Amino acid sequence: MLIVDAHQDLAWNMLTFGRDYNRSATETRLQEQGSLAQAENGDTLLGWPDYQRGRVAMVFATLFCAPERRRLGEWDTQSYRTPAQARRLYSAQLDAYHRLIENHPDHFQLVDRKSRLDDVIAHWENEQHEEHPVGLVILMEGAEGIREPAELENWWQRGVRLIGPAWIGTRFCGGTHEPGPLTQQGFALLEGMADFGFTLDLSHMDEQAALQALDVYPAPIVASHANALALLKSSDSNRHLSDRVLNGLIERDGIVGLVPFNRFLIAGWSPEDGRQVVTLDRLVAQIDYVCQLAGDARHAGIGTDFDGGFGLQSAPAGIDTIADLQKLTPLLAEKGYTQNDIAAILGGNWLSLLKRTLPHQP
Numbered sequence: 001m002l003i004v005d006a007h008q009d010l011a012w013n014m015l016t017f018g019r020d021y022n023r024s025a026t027e028t029r030l031q032e033q034g035s036l037a038q039a040e041n042g043d044t045l046l047g048w049p050d051y052q053r054g055r056v057a058m059v060f061a062t063l064f065c066a067p068e069r070r071r072l073g074e075w076d077t078q079s080y081r082t083p084a085q086a087r088r089l090y091s092a093q094l095d096a097y098h099r100l101i102e103n104h105p106d107h108f109q110l111v112d113r114k115s116r117l118d119d120v121i122a123h124w125e126n127e128q129h130e131e132h133p134v135g136l137v138i139l140m141e142g143a144e145g146i147r148e149p150a151e152l153e154n155w156w157q158r159g160v161r162l163i164g165p166a167w168i169g170t171r172f173c174g175g176t177h178e179p180g181p182l183t184q185q186g187f188a189l190l191e192g193m194a195d196f197g198f199t200l201d202l203s204h205m206d207e208q209a210a211l212q213a214l215d216v217y218p219a220p221i222v223a224s225h226a227n228a229l230a231l232l233k234s235s236d237s238n239r240h241l242s243d244r245v246l247n248g249l250i251e252r253d254g255i256v257g258l259v260p261f262n263r264f265l266i267a268g269w270s271p272e273d274g275r276q277v278v279t280l281d282r283l284v285a286q287i288d289y290v291c292q293l294a295g296d297a298r299h300a301g302i303g304t305d306f307d308g309g310f311g312l313q314s315a316p317a318g319i320d321t322i323a324d325l326q327k328l329t330p331l332l333a334e335k336g337y338t339q340n341d342i343a344a345i346l347g348g349n350w351l352s353l354l355k356r357t358l359p360h361q362p
């Protein structure tokens with residue numbers, strides 16, 4: 001079964017720590033022993049050889065940087081004070097993806113149009129090939145790099161296909177830890193996004209803003225990396241999705257990428273608790289919750305957020321690298337999911353969204 005992962009902050013890691021995702025996770029870990037990357041972001045879970053072993057055919061690769069009020073330390077080069085600075089950082093990350101693809105076309109390919117999606121999938125399905133290029137779909141997380149809606153055209157031309165207007169609160173809307181509605185600028189951004197057919201990513205949007213967006217945004221809507229609040233009852237974080245938002249997403253034919261991050265699987269988990277206490281069953285429960293709410297298996301997917309502020313130390317037991325996501329197959333089968341359902345959850349749902357939303361010509 002092919003896996004599609006709807007959220008990985010690859011460029012942030014490449015530019016912050018110099019991580020080279022052509023290498024295996026094992027190789028990167030060895031090289032990073034005692035390094036800043038390991039101390040600040042944990043042991044990596046990602047690498048091209050691991051994508052191959054795990055049949056991870058497609059990754060939504062993010063552009064992500066943080067406002068200065070959330071700067072992590074002196075070492076954090078990816079933070080901004082003004083929209084102009086954010087624009088430069090996002091742009092440099094996008095350049096980094098283009099360079100990665102140019103220098104390693106056998107490892108990574110840009111998926112910004114339907115024909116490229118078809119090419120990558122055909123390559124993976126052709127058993128004569130032993131190795132396959134991983135498709136990168138570009139997702140902008142926290143849209144502060146867009147100074148005004150008129151700039152959307154440039155981002156679209158350079159390959160961005162999904163945009164999430166929030167991380168913490170932005171000038172567009174309330175976000176994680178910083179609640180609030182869509183602002184006037186937020187409504188204007190959505191209007192501009194819809195003109196091009198950007199997919200809207202609700203992850204990190206405050207519930208109030210997410211519900212407004214579900215009402216007004218006419219183009220496709222997803223949550224690339226978020227979990228159901230109903231299974232995290234003791235959490236008071238607005239980072240998780242309420243049933244109202246989940247139902248809205250399902251009604252709009254959206255998809256949720258469920259996140260195998262221990263703190264998003266057990267409220268209050270911390271690394272001192274050990275990763276053994278968090279099993280993959282917790283992720284299966286999140287997937288199952290969305291499927292039960294929807295009444296089918298067409299709205300749940302995976303959005304790992306691996307290497308996005310956490311590493312091996314905060315991933316469930318049983319996960320050594322991303323390749324271990326294939327362990328979900330028997331677990332979902334035990335719960336009664338058919339092979340077709342499982343294929344949809346692991347990747348098929350994201351692929352059909354891409355088939356629906358990618359342009360024929362950029």
Ligand SMILES: [Zn+2]
Nearest residue numbers: 141203204225
């Ligand atoms: Zn995020």
